[in-house]
Amino acid sequence: MPRWGMVIDLDRCTACQACVVACKAENNIPFSSPKEAGRRRIISWMRVLPMMEGEYPNLRERFIPRPCMHCDNPPCVKVCPVGATYKNKEGLIAQVYTQCIGCRYCTNNCPYTLKYFNWFRPEWPEEMENYLNPDVSIRSKGVVEKCTFCHHRLQKAREKARAENRELKEEDYIPACVQTCPTDAIYFGDLDDSKSKVAQLARSPRAFRLLEELGTEPKVYYLSEGEWHG
Amino acid sequence: MDKDTLDEHFVDEVAHEDAPILKPILYTSKRFYTVVFILVVIILIGVLAWIFQLRKGLGITGLNQPIFWGFYITNFVFFIGISHAGTLISAILRLARAEWRRAITRSAEVITVLVLFFGVFNIITDLGQPGRMFKVFTDGKLSSPLLWDVLSISLYLAASAIYLYLPLIPDIALMRDKFKSKTKRLFYRILALNWKGTEKQWAILEKAISIMAVVVIPVAVSVHTVVSYVFAMTIQPMWHSTIFGPYFVTGAIFSGIAALIIAMYFIRRSYHLEDYLKPIHFNNLGLLLLVMSLLWFYFTFTENLTAFYGAEPAHLTVFWSKFIGGYAPYFWTMVGSCFVIPLVILSNRRTRTVTGTTIASVSVIIGMWLERFTIVLPTLINPRLPYEKGMYHPTWIEFAVTAGCFATFILLYVLFTKFFPIVSIWEVKEGKEIGVKETEERIKSYLPGKEKENLK
Numbered sequence: 001m002p003r004w005g006m007v008i009d010l011d012r013c014t015a016c017q018a019c020v021v022a023c024k025a026e027n028n029i030p031f032s033s034p035k036e037a038g039r040r041r042i043i044s045w046m047r048v049l050p051m052m053e054g055e056y057p058n059l060r061e062r063f064i065p066r067p068c069m070h071c072d073n074p075p076c077v078k079v080c081p082v083g084a085t086y087k088n089k090e091g092l093i094a095q096v097y098t099q100c101i102g103c104r105y106c107t108n109n110c111p112y113t114l115k116y117f118n119w120f121r122p123e124w125p126e127e128m129e130n131y132l133n134p135d136v137s138i139r140s141k142g143v144v145e146k147c148t149f150c151h152h153r154l155q156k157a158r159e160k161a162r163a164e165n166r167e168l169k170e171e172d173y174i175p176a177c178v179q180t181c182p183t184d185a186i187y188f189g190d191l192d193d194s195k196s197k198v199a200q201l202a203r204s205p206r207a208f209r210l211l212e213e214l215g216t217e218p219k220v221y222y223l224s225e226g227e228w229h230g
Numbered sequence: 231m232d233k234d235t236l237d238e239h240f241v242d243e244v245a246h247e248d249a250p251i252l253k254p255i256l257y258t259s260k261r262f263y264t265v266v267f268i269l270v271v272i273i274l275i276g277v278l279a280w281i282f283q284l285r286k287g288l289g290i291t292g293l294n295q296p297i298f299w300g301f302y303i304t305n306f307v308f309f310i311g312i313s314h315a316g317t318l319i320s321a322i323l324r325l326a327r328a329e330w331r332r333a334i335t336r337s338a339e340v341i342t343v344l345v346l347f348f349g350v351f352n353i354i355t356d357l358g359q360p361g362r363m364f365k366v367f368t369d370g371k372l373s374s375p376l377l378w379d380v381l382s383i384s385l386y387l388a389a390s391a392i393y394l395y396l397p398l399i400p401d402i403a404l405m406r407d408k409f410k411s412k413t414k415r416l417f418y419r420i421l422a423l424n425w426k427g428t429e430k431q432w433a434i435l436e437k438a439i440s441i442m443a444v445v446v447i448p449v450a451v452s453v454h455t456v457v458s459y460v461f462a463m464t465i466q467p468m469w470h471s472t473i474f475g476p477y478f479v480t481g482a483i484f485s486g487i488a489a490l491i492i493a494m495y496f497i498r499r500s501y502h503l504e505d506y507l508k509p510i511h512f513n514n515l516g517l518l519l520l521v522m523s524l525l526w527f528y529f530t531f532t533e534n535l536t537a538f539y540g541a542e543p544a545h546l547t548v549f550w551s552k553f554i555g556g557y558a559p560y561f562w563t564m565v566g567s568c569f570v571i572p573l574v575i576l577s578n579r580r581t582r583t584v585t586g587t588t589i590a591s592v593s594v595i596i597g598m599w600l601e602r603f604t605i606v607l608p609t610l611i612n613p614r615l616p617y618e619k620g621m622y623h624p625t626w627i628e629f630a631v632t633a634g635c636f637a638t639f640i641l642l643y644v645l646f647t648k649f650f651p652i653v654s655i656w657e658v659k660e661g662k663e664i665g666v667k668e669t670e671e672r673i674k675s676y677l678p679g680k681e682k683e684n685l686k
Contacts (some may be wrong), residue, residue: 102358117291142358
């Protein structure tokens with residue numbers, strides 16, 4: 001069974017936010033009005049977090065693209081009272097929208113604060129409704145959602161491989177953010193396959209994970225800035 | 231109350247000596263209807279807000295990312311805390327054979343049973359999908375502290391309802407026998423469960439009450455411990471604390487006693503029960519409140535000093551937002567009203583009067599709500615990763631629903647006093663007939679000299 005993971009090379013990332021947009025289009029994430037945005041109700045499964053370091057005048061700004069960490073030891077899963085969020089066999093943290101009661105305990109126990117809540121029923125401008133992705137279900141109001149590593153793409157890839165009577169290959173399954181990144185800063189693949197690119201990069205001395213000290217064992221690795229930073 | 235008016239309602243004069251207790255059940259003043267009217271108006275506004283929220287979604291509250299919890303969870307913890315008034319205090323006093331308990335246990339036990347519903351209601355109101363709440367029973371996962379809450383609170387509700395009902399039976403039977411009105415007699419006959427007051431029945435009842443008094447204490451302690459676990463089991467700064475269990479239980483008993491004193495104050499005034507709820511009762515409860523205030527301060531001090539001294543950045547951020555940041559006004563108001571005000575009023579015998587203890591209690595109630603608020607919010611305001619800092623501006627929806635909860639609770643409480651004696655008639659009577667003698671003999675048994683007989 002593969003253990004899907006991601007590596008994001010911060011040296012390559014230009015913080016262009018293409019991944020953010022691709023994710024929203026792919027996963028039927030509703031638009032947010034300026035009013036609701038001001039009230040911090042934006043849903044953004046992928047977000048580019050600006051991180052300021054140092055003090056004036058020696059400032060350094062880093063940009064960290066932040067999908068779901070798909071922790072191997074997920075704090076959100078154990079607090080869910082109804083099993084609406086769980087870790088599947090391939091290590092992906094799934095969210096079952098029809099099971100979620102909307103208590104938001106998981107959102108509060110996620111140390112990365114990356115789970116989102118549907119404060120209202122999601123709505124799109126009329127002309128956009130025809131462009132929704134048929135592979136991704138529309139969420140109802142009052143449930144929690146988050147990045148799934150484009151799990152629907154994995155299901156499709158697996159069906160295709162089965163139809164072609166072959167094993168699923170790593171390159172069959174690529175999340176939207178990875179596919180769209182113009183500088184190829186995001187890698188995706190099987191962390192347990194020692195020959196895979198992600199597994200090799202995850203072992204790099206540049207590799208780190210967010211809030212590693214909490215023991216959540218995230219499956220998203222970052223490669224810290226090296227030569228490109230002066 | 232004069233003899234003639236009593237005779238209008240009762241078959242004989244046995245109940246005359248307890249007339250003041252029965253009066254609220256017989257007569258309803260104009261003021262009562264005014265109070266009920268005001269409460270109903272507040273409730274209707276609350277219901278309107280709630281319906282509005284159910285239709286539109288939680289977006290019309292002030293909650294947002296990352297302030298996922300706000301007023302409703304604060305109310306939940308607060309109401310469950312208040313519920314410790316009754317059952318726990320009355321059970322402890324019963325087991326300790328504190329004779330002064332007799333007139334106050336019932337009014338305490340009613341608080342417990344009624345207020346629990348509002349704790350539960352606030353959790354349901356906070357759900358994004360309240361229609362799916364029964365999934366916690368059908369698909370419940372024991373790994374979640376929320377499920378521990380469900381189990382513990384259900385058990386507590388059942389236990390405290392039984393504990394309220396058992397000592398009510400003889401009083402219900404009394405009314406069944408004494409009322410002239412047929413419909414009233416039928417109502418009480420159903421509830422009296424064929425109570426005849428035989429020796430055997432008394433023995434069973436007394437036994438059952440003492441068993442329940444013992445059972446209810448660990449259940450009550452577990453309830454608020456588990457409520458604290460909802461926060462303590464997370465890995466969030468200043469929620470993840472080992473002392474939250476006892477800290478919350480202390481706070482619960484603290485606010486519970488305060489709620490009881492306030493309830494007693496209004497019962498005493500509105501129903502003229504000055505002869506039953508005496509200054510000594512307020513004095514004794516005031517002393518208990520003082521002890522809890524000191525304990526509460528000790529826990530608050532320990533909790534915050536540990537976070538400050540440990541100086542882990544994530545903890546410190548939360549700490550400072552309580553101490554000098556956006557939540558400082560609430561935090562310091564809480565310290566003032568949970569500690570300074572009660573300490574000043576209650577440590578002086580001259581101010582530990584009926585009015586004095588009531589003022590201290592109102593202060594404690596406000597402070598304990600703020601305590602829950604300053605535990606829930608500052609942690610959520612400060613996410614670990616460098617997001618924008620959170621902010622929470624509750625809308626009229628949260629205020630209306632909260633006010634509606636308080637109003638409904640008061641209304642139900644007031645209605646209870648219209649159907650059942652709010653002071654336990656038989657227990658007071660037992661105190662006069664048996665308690666005095668028993669206490670005297672008990673005290674004698676502590677002292678040197680031969681005991682006359684073996685005391686039960």
